[in-house]
Ligand code: GLY
Ligand code: MN
């Protein structure tokens with residue numbers, strides 16, 4: 001791993017929070033992700049499943065975490081299975097976890113080799129009544145691939161049909177939504193790396209550069225700073241590409257007079273940051289671009305103030321809609337008649353701002369987190385309003401990452417990433433002086 005090891009106290013705390021919610025005589029199992037194939041013998045780089053990482057810090061394929069708080073044998077209350085290494089693996093793949101290293105990373109005392117899983121797990125299951133399965137119930141999930149977890153669940157249902165089944169996901173959604181200080185520290189590191197990337201490209205962008213050249217500048221800076229790379233597929237969208245919300249081709253040339261929207265951020269230690277900045281390709285906003293930009297920035301600032309303990313998700317989105325509506329009236333994009341005729345389901349502002357304002361952020365970019373209950377201290381959210389006007393070749397989104405505080409405004413983890421018009425213009429003009 002390129003990142004510095006996280007203190008295992010985090011994973012010990014996380015397991016405590018999970019097991020506190022388990023039923024009596026129950027067992028919970030968490031699997032690593034597969035290494036996904038491309039074709040022939042090619043594979044995608046390994047990405048650990050975020051739940052086993054959250055509960056153990058183990059960042060290696062073919063690992064299994066078993067939690068059994070009521071186990072009769074103390075050493076079986078938490079057990080990790082890892083792939084046994086050998087000389088062949090050492091030569092071809094390099095260092096893998098030893099049992100000692102797995103304990104040091106996770107704080108789990110009992111480590112077995114994966115080859116012993118079936119026998120040991122059978123013994124544990126005979127003393128359990130319920131098994132918690134880790135199904136994917138994320139509100140945006142649309143996964144067609146059968147995961148390692150899916151295969152485990154199928155197999156387990158066949159082998160242990162008399163056990164009761166329970167769901168891990170609702171527990172994880174609750175506990176992963178509220179971040180520990182060690183987690184906020186990792187997200188802050190990811191934001192700091194993202195800042196380095198953004199400052200680098202402010203020096204680089206000028207009319208004639210290609211979107212993919214900008215992408216290359218970011219990845220250089222990210223990896224140089226111990227990130228594995230992009231937290232999500234980057235959007236580097238000049239001109240009207242910014243009006244395609246999920247534009248990821250990044251293959252066009254940036255033109256004088258156009259804006260450049262970049263939704264690009266680094267991961268660090270599997271934690272995401274999630275930034276969007278919009279800058280003028282030639283370093284200077286036109287008066288109209290600046291007016292729309294300032295409107296988006298005001299919405300972002302006002303929306304951020306609403307992220308306090310007790311706020312309800314739906315009410316938050318309604319409020320931000322009202323703030324956006326007033327800005328769109330100011331820009332002459334909406335008129336009073338449009339507002340009068342709007343429906344509750346599709347308010348008029350959605351013509352220019354058609355996506356959500358915020359999402360939870362953490363180990364997943366669109367992270368787990370409660371959305372039906374009031375917001376809590378130490379939840380981490382993005383704030384990302386935008387205004388999209390294809391007919392004017394303007395698409396502007398601004399996105400920061402904030403942590404809800406017990407009282408007062410949230411802390412902005414991206415407060416050092418330039419966002420004010422003057423600052424962006426100054427930094428972009430500096431490069432011409434060099
Ligand atoms: N970059 C993904 C998002 O902003 O939600
Ligand atoms: Mn984003």
Ligand code: MN
Pocket residue numbers: 274359382384399
């Ligand atoms: Mn986002």
